[in-house]
Amino acid sequence: MALIFIDVWVNCPDRETAEKIADACIGEKVAACANVFAPIASRYRWKGAVETAEEVPLLLKTRAEHFDAVCAVVRPLHPFEVPSITATEICNIDQPYADWLRKETREPA
Template sequence: MSADLPGVLLVMTTLPNADTAARIARALVEGGHAACVSIGAPVRSVYVWQGALEDASEVPLAIKTTANAYDALEAALRALHPYELPEIIALPVTRGLPAYLQWVDAGCGGAGRSC
């Protein structure tokens, strides 16, 4: 990534239903923790939780934020998330349309400031 581009992250999580996903997406954007949150179509998740095989329908969120804003975003997401152990995975964006990456940065306070 170019030194003049902001450190953008794509943060992934899943929620139990569309209403919860929409509520959390709005809270993250309104709170300045994310520039944009994309709500995906329901997915089927198969996993082991507390020794039992689970098969659940979940709604994924793709959260666009900055590295500087991550800690505040994680804290807000943990406070809002209904799961005991939520999936919160941050992936660095190593390339992208510069104008879009700068828009994400501006949506999170800009110029390296956290949201």
């Protein structure tokens, strides 16, 4: 069976949080790579009110079967009550890059 890879997006309140989560996910080998983006302006509904905030997007690259493990690493390190953790399947991937992602992430338990 072919491996499925995903991009996991996590919006963080600041760069420090994004880097801490990135380091933990790479250290635990539940992600092979992390990209910390420049801050963005976010608008969202929270507890009945429209809020605005500056957030730092974090992109993690990993195997689909590691999504739950990524969530388990992110939640305790993230200060939000309900952090945004979403994944998108990578539909097309260059084989050498896929091989690298597989090699740099642990085998599922």
